[in-house]
Each structure stands twice: as C-alpha cells, then as structure tokens.
Amino acid sequence: MESLSCVSCPFFVTHHQPYPFAGQLSTTRARLRSALKVNATSLVVPLLPFNINEVLVPSESKILHLYEARYLALLEEALVRKKLFVYFVLDPISISEYATEASFAARCGCLVLIENVERLDIGALVSIRGVGRVKIVKFFQADPFLKGEVIPMQDTTSASPSDVSSKVLSVKEAVYSLNSLEIKLKAPKEAVMQTYVLNSLQWAEKQPSLDCDEAFIPSLAERVSFAAFQPVSGSTQSELVKLQQEKLKAMDLRDTKQRLNNSLEFVKGSISMLAAKLAIQALEMQ
Numbered sequence: 451m452e453s454l455s456c457v458s459c460p461f462f463v464t465h466h467q468p469y470p471f472a473g474q475l476s477t478t479r480a481r482l483r484s485a486l487k488v489n490a491t492s493l494v495v496p497l498l499p500f501n502i503n504e505v506l507v508p509s510e511s512k513i514l515h516l517y518e519a520r521y522l523a524l525l526e527e528a529l530v531r532k533k534l535f536v537y538f539v540l541d542p543i544s545i546s547e548y549a550t551e552a553s554f555a556a557r558c559g560c561l562v563l564i565e566n567v568e569r570l571d572i573g574a575l576v577s578i579r580g581v582g583r584v585k586i587v588k589f590f591q592a593d594p595f596l597k598g599e600v601i602p603m604q605d606t607t608s609a610s611p612s613d614v615s616s617k618v619l620s621v622k623e624a625v626y627s628l629n630s631l632e633i634k635l636k637a638p639k640e641a642v643m644q645t646y647v648l649n650s651l652q653w654a655e656k657q658p659s660l661d662c663d664e665a666f667i668p669s670l671a672e673r674v675s676f677a678a679f680q681p682v683s684g685s686t687q688s689e690l691v692k693l694q695q696e697k698l699k700a701m702d703l704r705d706t707k708q709r710l711n712n713s714l715e716f717v718k719g720s721i722s723m724l725a726a727k728l729a730i731q732a733l734e735m736q
Contacts, residue, residue, distance in 0.1 A: 491601065491602070491663040491665050491666075492587070492599050492600060492601045493534065493561070493584075493599070493600050493662060493663075493666070494531075494590065494597065494598070494599050495528070495531055495534050495535050495536055495561075495597070495598070495600060496524045496527050496528050496531070496535040496536070496595055496596065496597050497535065497536045497538060497559075497586065497589075497595075497596035497597060497598050497600075498521070498524060498535055498536065498537050498538070498595075498596070499538060499539070499540050499556075499596065500537065500538070500539050500540070501539060501540060502539050502540065502541050502542070502557070502698075503694055504539060505539055505558050505694060505697040505698055505701060506537045506558075506560045506562065506578075506580045507560065507580055507676045507679050507697050507700060507701060508560060508580045508581055508582050508583065508654075508668055508672070508673060508676045509579075509580060509650040509651070509653050509654040509673055509674075509676050509677045510579070510580045510650055510676070510679075510680060511565070511577065511578065511579050511580075511649060511650065511653070512577075512578055513575055513576065513577050513578075514575070514576045514578060515573060515574075515575055515576075516573050516574050516576055517570075517572050517573025517574075518573075519594065520593075520594040520595045521573075521595065522573060522574065523594045523595055524594075524595035524596075525564075525567070525574060525576060527595070527597070528564060529564065529567070532660070532661040532662060533563055533564040534561060534562070534563060534564070534581075534660070534662065535561075535562060535564075536559050536560065536561055536562070536584055536586070536598075536600055537559070537560050537562050537578070537580070538556050538557065538558055538559040538560065538586065539556075539557050539558045540555070540556065540557070541555045541556075541557040541558075556586050557701075558583075558698065558701040558702075559583060559584040559585060559586050559600060559603075560580045560581070560582070560583060560584065560701075561580075561581045561582050561583075561584050561600065561602075561662075561666055562578040562579060562580050562581060563578065563579045563581055563658070563660060564576060564577070564578055565577040565578065565579050579653065580676075581658055581660065581666065581667065581668075582602060582603070582604070582666050582667055582668045582672075583602070583603040583604075583668075583701060584600040584601065584602055584603060584666070585600060585601050585602075585603050586598050586599070586600050587599050587600065587601055602663070602665045602666040603704075604665070604668055604669070604672065605668070605669070605672050605703075605704050605705060605706040605709070606704055606705070607705050607706045607707050607708075609705075609706070609707040613707065614671045614706060614707055614710070615671070617671075617707060617710035617711065617714070618670070618671050618674050618675075618710065620710075620714055621674055621675070621677075621678060621710055621713050621714050621717065622651060622655075622674065624678070624714055624717040624718060624721065625647055625648060625651045625677065625678055625717055626648070627721060628647060628682065628717055628720055628721050628724065629647060629648040631721060631724040631725060631728060632647075632682055632683045632724065634728055635683050635684055635724060635727060635728055635731065646680045646681060646682070647677065647678060647680045647682060647717075650676075650677040650678075650680050651674065651677040651678070653673075653677075654670070654673035654674045654676070654677040655670070655673075655674070657670075669706070671706050671710065672706050672709075674710070674713075675700070675706055675709040675710045675713050676700060676709070676713075677713075678713040678714075678716055678717045679693065679696055679697050679700055679713065679716065680693075681693055682720050682723075682724065683724075684724070684727055689723070696712070696716055699712065700712065700713070
C-alpha cells in the first residue's frame with residue numbers, strides 16, 4: 451500500500467468557519483434524493499478533505515498518516531460510527547476576479563471503511579478502503595473536524611445485463627494480464643506496490659460487508675469498473691497525472707458500461723506501457 455500523509459490544506463485552515471463550499475449544497479435534501487434516484491437513506495459521518503490531485507475511487511486502498519489533533523479526533527469519531535467516514539476533494543472555483551479569498555466546492559465524495567489502525571508515538575497509520583460514491587447534502591459542524599450528512603450515488607445504465615457482464619469479464623482479464631507484466635518489471639524499492647491493481651480488483655469481486663444501508667454499496671459491475679484506476683509499478687509523474695484525470699472522469703460518470711469501456715482502454719494503455727518498459731529492461735540486461 452502507498453503511504454500518504456493527510457493534507458493540512460491551507461484553504462482548510464483559512465476558511466475554518468464558515469466553509470465557502472457549504473453554500474454549494476443549499477439544495478434541499480428531498481430534491482437531491484429525487485434527482486439522484488436513491489433510497490431515502492443517509493449517513494451522518496466525519497468528512498475528510500483533500501486537494502483535487504488526491505482523488506480516491508471505490509475499491510482503492512490507501513494508508514493515511516494522521517497526526518494533527520483534529521484528524522485524530524476525526525479518527526476516534528469514525529471508529530465509533532461503524533468505522534466509516536467520507537473522503538472528498540476540494541475543487542477550486544472562481545467567484546469573481548475581485549474575490550480576496552479562494553473558494554472551493556466539495557467534489558468526488560467516497561465513503562471509506564477503516565480496515566486497520568496502527569497507533570504510533572505521533573499519530574496513527576490508518577488503512578482505508580474506498581467503498582462507494584456519496585453526495586454531501588448537509589454540513590453539521592466544522593470544529594474540531596468536519597461532519598455532515600451524505601447520501602449514496604450509484605450508476606444508472608441502459609445496457610443489458612449480459613452486455614455489462616461481458617465488459618466486466620474483459621476488464622478482469624485485462625487486469626490479470628497487466629498484473630502478470632507488473633511482477634516481471636524490476637522496479638525501485640520506493641516504487642508503488644506491484645499488486646495495487648489486482649488488490650483492488652480482488653476486493654471489488656467480493657460483496658463488501660458494511661454496517662450501513664445497502665444503497666451505499668455499489669453493484670459488482672460498478673465496483674469492478676473503478677478497480678483498474680490504480681497506479682502501476684514504475685509509473686512516471688506524467689502517467690500519475692493522467693491517472694488522476696481518469697479517476698476524476700470515472701467519479702463523474704454515471705454509466706457503468708461507459709466506465710467499464712474507459713477502464714478497459716486505460717488498462718490496455720498500461721499494458722502497452724509496461725510491455726515497452728520490459729523490452730527496454732531486457733535490452734539493458736544483455
């Protein structure tokens with residue numbers, strides 16, 4: 451797993467009260483639920499913000515190093531709330547050229563499950579797993595950490611079940627082909643874990659067991675459609691930037707078949723990239 455430090459975003463501190471993006475969520479809960487076609491269900495959970503370059507998608511795992519008092523308080527709250535909280539990114543928005551402060555909108559909310567907590571002398575290492583997309587509909591508090599109400603977001607697709615199942619199979623086969631190349635590539639010790647994509651796929655294939663409404667758990671096809679959007683061994687900085695762009699696109703899509711198509715193309719691109727690197731590696735060993 452990739453070890454990440456929780457962001458102490460300057461804008462998060464500057465706009466401590468009130469939050470500028472809260473105004474973006476003034477639409478009534480009833481209208482949101484109607485528009486999103488979800489069950490009349492919601493969760494009240496802690497909310498953890500990150501910058502736009504750190505999107506977390508369903509099925510993805512990360513390790514966060516939490517050490518600030520407010521984030522440790524958030525952790526304790528999450529542990530007593532079924533080990534769940536919401537990971538979301540702040541998207542900069544421009545109000546006017548005369549604005550003196552930056553404003554941000556909440557975007558790409560992902561309900562996460564705490565899989566493990568390792569206490570340290572300073573803070574804690576927290577292993578999390580993305581479960582499914584959510585929409586933040588109400589903020590309840592800002593201090594000492596954000597807390598709000600969220601509702602689930604799931605795909606709607608007009609494709610036939612057999613068509614979707616065929617796409618799921620194609621993505622799974624491509625991921626296993628990609629993984630077989632990853633384990634052959636000699637990468638530096640600091641490189642990303644070689645089984646990251648496979649780890650996400652294997653989690654996606656299982657029915658998650660969560661103590662919450664089933665509406666928050668995406669379908670198998672939707673879970674698999676996200677699994678491929680992970681870094682592969684030996685990724686360059688430009689390739690990681692492209693990955694972030696694909697993750698943002700995947701989180702915004704509401705069609706499972708389209709995301710599966712995008713996922714398959716992304717994996718095929720990664721396979722071509724690794725095949726080229728393996729060819730260069732073979733030449734260097736001669």
